[in-house]
Amino acid sequence: MKWKGLTAACLFCLLLAPGLCLGALEGETGARDDEGSPRKGTLTSPAGQTPLLAGLLEKLMDKGSKERKIFEGVTSIISSAAEMDYETELTIGESLALEGFRRYGMPVNDPALQRYVNLVGCAVARNSLRPAIPYHFVVVDNPLINAFSCPGGIIFICSGLVRALRTEAQLACILAHEVAHVGHKHALKSIQRAQFFQGVGKITAATMEGEKGRQFEQMIGNLQTVLFDRGLDKNMEFEADLTGMQTAYRTGYGPNGMIEVLQGLILLQARSRQKGSWFSTHPPPKQRLMKCMSQASRYPDWKSMAQLPGRFRSYKARLQ
Amino acid sequence: MKRFRIFWVTGFLLAQVMAFSQSHGQDKLWVASEEARLKAERSASSETIATLALGTEVSVLSYESRWYQIRTPSGQEGWIYRGRLNDSPPATEEVPQNLFTGIAKSKIHAEGVDTARSIRGLTRETEQYARNRGTPAVYQEVLERVLALSVTEQELDAFLREGKIGEYAP
Numbered sequence: 385m386k387w388k389g390l391t392a393a394c395l396f397c398l399l400l401a402p403g404l405c406l407g408a409l410e411g412e413t414g415a416r417d418d419e420g421s422p423r424k425g426t427l428t429s430p431a432g433q434t435p436l437l438a439g440l441l442e443k444l445m446d447k448g449s450k451e452r453k454i455f456e457g458v459t460s461i462i463s464s465a466a467e468m469d470y471e472t473e474l475t476i477g478e479s480l481a482l483e484g485f486r487r488y489g490m491p492v493n494d495p496a497l498q499r500y501v502n503l504v505g506c507a508v509a510r511n512s513l514r515p516a517i518p519y520h521f522v523v524v525d526n527p528l529i530n531a532f533s534c535p536g537g538i539i540f541i542c543s544g545l546v547r548a549l550r551t552e553a554q555l556a557c558i559l560a561h562e563v564a565h566v567g568h569k570h571a572l573k574s575i576q577r578a579q580f581f582q583g584v585g586k587i588t589a590a591t592m593e594g595e596k597g598r599q600f601e602q603m604i605g606n607l608q609t610v611l612f613d614r615g616l617d618k619n620m621e622f623e624a625d626l627t628g629m630q631t632a633y634r635t636g637y638g639p640n641g642m643i644e645v646l647q648g649l650i651l652l653q654a655r656s657r658q659k660g661s662w663f664s665t666h667p668p669p670k671q672r673l674m675k676c677m678s679q680a681s682r683y684p685d686w687k688s689m690a691q692l693p694g695r696f697r698s699y700k701a702r703l704q
Numbered sequence: 705m706k707r708f709r710i711f712w713v714t715g716f717l718l719a720q721v722m723a724f725s726q727s728h729g730q731d732k733l734w735v736a737s738e739e740a741r742l743k744a745e746r747s748a749s750s751e752t753i754a755t756l757a758l759g760t761e762v763s764v765l766s767y768e769s770r771w772y773q774i775r776t777p778s779g780q781e782g783w784i785y786r787g788r789l790n791d792s793p794p795a796t797e798e799v800p801q802n803l804f805t806g807i808a809k810s811k812i813h814a815e816g817v818d819t820a821r822s823i824r825g826l827t828r829e830t831e832q833y834a835r836n837r838g839t840p841a842v843y844q845e846v847l848e849r850v851l852a853l854s855v856t857e858q859e860l861d862a863f864l865r866e867g868k869i870g871e872y873a874p
Contacts (some may be wrong), residue, residue, distance in 0.1 A: 386849070387861060414829060466830075470797060470798070470799050471800065471827060475829040475830050475833070477828050478827060478830035478847060478851075479830050479834075481847050481850075482830070482833075482834060482837075482839050482843045482844065482847055485843045485846055485847065486839070486843060490846060491846060491850065498853070499853075499855075502853055502855060503855060503859070503860060503863045505856055506860055507860060507863065507864060507869070510737055510738050510739070510860065511736065511737045511787050511788070513794065513795055514794075514797065515736065515737055515738045515758060515794060515795075516738065516758060516794075516795070516796060516797055516799060516801065517799050518854075520850050520851055520853060522850045538847075538850070538851070552867065555861075567795070578827045587829050588829070589828055589829060589832060590835070592832040593827050593832075595826065597832070597836055599831075599832065599835060601833070601836060604833070624707045634736075634737075634786070634787035634788075634790075635787055635788075635869065635870055636787060636864070636869040636871070636872075636873060637868025637869065638869045685770075688873075689873075690867055690868065690869040690870075690873065692867050692869075696869060
């Protein structure tokens, strides 16, 4: 930990205060007083240090200061280059979700339907790759055949896609597919090289201001392009399909739900709006179907798993 | 010739070691689901011996009709539905409790669709983003309501029981 702090301090100084690195290091390693004892709880500059450095160090000690927040961000990049903390991920997800409502519309005003979809979604999420984070599902009033997941576990499904389904197992497989994207952190991987993260590993209030704030907005804009228009890498989609099937199966739903959905999409493709739908953001359903079919042998007892067309139909009818 | 014999013998031994390690690996599984309950019998309605923590490594004693008979590290033995286990450890991560809605360890509380969020709003940074973007307040309110939904594990189990799903299947 000490070395990480030292490295971060060094990086901070190199970035923001060239020439002051030595002073910061001395402070961090514990400057000693005249009698050679360590100065506890202080980063007071040693003798001969410039007033500028002393001022900077004082600001670093102030937990509310902008300098301290930037320093914390720099520190965390070293520890979080591989793993983003959940709060940072959630901020990205929430920001994207705001844009999701702007683009796809408001939630369907039916608490019972929203409750039902949340229960199905949470049932599969409990057995997903990341079962320890909270998940939220929302049906938005939009005729498109579409669903997408925001980092952190906020998952949208358009009413048009719900209408196109026939069983609860199919709904479970769709939601498990989206939950798998969150589990694999697919959206985050698509932006991990964003300019915003240059020098920042953790989102703080300070990183949402000025140039960094603009870079964050640009990053969310790029993420919208990926998730709403261009689509994720096709291999990520294949991976989410297969992981989703497995998650639905582990929960107790028939993984054939995913195969049936893809078969239905092939039929719907010719007469459905493409832009902003699963057809434009996902690989061709035929390709996905072949990949899923190749895994069917892993689920020999799929016929005896839950399908629940009746319960699903009763909720779907509420959309008519 | 001798060199070839050594090669084949070495290869054979290596294959045996790999086969042993693979079969040994199947004897160990990990709890990969929240609220995984160890049951006295091969049935969801039987007595719950323990609720196992996510990531617990367990030893498999037998397998029958979608249920594993297992032994926990503390020596407890019982049955657990197969979907609650996986052949690799799950992701375990720290989620600050203030980011959960409803009671701790709950997922969604779906009856709360029309209720105001009581635990937290959006993250401070998301609010800053919305200000920077001039996002209409209505979108923030909608998102807050979506995030306010929570469901307890009990509700989830009742839902699965009603649908005879997973461990509740006949």
